[in-house]
Amino acid sequence: MSDRLTETFEAQRDRLRAVARRVLGSHADAEDVVQEAWLRLSRQDAASIENLEGWLTTVVGRISLDVLRTRRSRPEAPYEEIVVTVDDGPETDAELADSVGLALLVVLESLGPGERLAFVLHDLFAVPFEEIGRILGKSTAAAKMLASRARRKVRTPAPPAATGASQREVVQAFLTAARDGDFEGLLRLLDPEVRLTVDTPDGVVVVLGATNVAAGARFGAANDGRRVLVGGLPGVVAWREGGTPLSVVAFTVTDGRITNIAAVADPAKLASMNLPEPPSPPGTVGGAR
Incomplete structure (x- = not known):
């Protein structure tokens, strides 16, 4: 040549x-x-x-x-292109600007x-x-x-340039409302046309609208997981007992409301992601009992 x-x-x-x-x-x-x-x-x-x-x-x-x-x-x-890192606050925001968005990748899988x-x-x-x-x-x-x-x-919304404190607060309020079964609270935090996409072992499931999303708002016990940034967006990772990943969820917040939720709950795809370590159980040192 x-x-x-x-x-x-x-x-x-x-x-x-x-x-x-x-x-x-x-x-x-x-x-x-x-x-x-x-x-x-x-x-x-x-x-x-x-x-x-x-x-x-x-x-x-x-x-x-x-x-x-x-x-x-x-x-x-x-899904190894998705950057997932423990959310340590604003100092971690700038590192993830060029990450592939989970919302787009999940929908592309469908x-x-x-x-x-x-x-x-x-x-x-x-x-x-x-x-x-x-x-x-x-x-x-x-x-x-x-x-x-x-x-x-x-139809995935463009993610914000950086994850601000106000977006974290909205996501935290949503997770708290989901844990407490506060249906009205969930509706206040969700955009009326919110879109939820979940990549499961049986394919991608899409749920549209605040009422429908709020009705099934527990994403693999994600409220009990670790707060993370997923491709620069506020999110959460949950693990099964023993440290096997259960789900990764990312939230897009626009003007104080959640407009898009993307989740991966397919074990094979979770295994390909570079996830942080699960938090150590209470009473352990360095992750060992």
């Missing part, structure tokens, strides 16, 4: 990695996809490629699509491979539908339809 082609690929590497990362939700898988694209390019006649950037996007899209389809039979899709690819490529990377159609082996109109269908399902 010529030095010029190598330089051109390296100039595109970060963009290609970003595309694959957003499609797959996994840094490790994205690296593998980009490496495979490099190998395919090395076997190509460079003179036959008119638009290298478009060619590489197509190749990365098709490889990512194959990975998504494989995951349908191997559902333990990784999309079919074609929907997910069309949505990410078009809405996040402005790839034309004509090109997306070629990647999917479908018409331009069909690619538009897939992206539109995905967009209706996603």
